[in-house]
Amino acid sequence: MFFKKKPASKSVAKDRLKLVLIHDRTNCNTDVLEMMKNDILEVIKKYMEFDDKELELNIGSARSETTGNVVPALTANIPIKNIRKPRAK
Numbered sequence: 280m281f282f283k284k285k286p287a288s289k290s291v292a293k294d295r296l297k298l299v300l301i302h303d304r305t306n307c308n309t310d311v312l313e314m315m316k317n318d319i320l321e322v323i324k325k326y327m328e329f330d331d332k333e334l335e336l337n338i339g340s341a342r343s344e345t346t347g348n349v350v351p352a353l354t355a356n357i358p359i360k361n362i363r364k365p366r367a368k
Contacts, residue, residue, distance in 0.1 A: 297337070312338060323357065330358040 316336050323329065334357055341352035 319355075325363070327362050328360040330360060333358045 319336065320334075335355065336357075337354045339352055339354065340349050342348070343350045
């Protein structure tokens with residue numbers, strides 16, 4: 280708990296490669312994609328606990344059901360551990 284294990288270089292390289300592929304597919308800056316991913320995860324953390332190690336967040340493309348055109352798509356696989364109780368304001 281006090282000493283956090285550093286991610287293996289294999290996993291860091293894999294994550295970097297994913298970002299490069301996402302950049303190519305969406306024509307979006309990788310820094311912007313990383314900031315967007317972090318923002319999304321921060322919002323989700325307000326409402327639930329999830330397994331960071333099993334988290335998958337991808338930007339790719341999909342065919343629109345309404346127009347039939349290929350459009351950018353954000354997909355997420357977030358293993359939820361616990362839902363947080365709403366905070367009183």
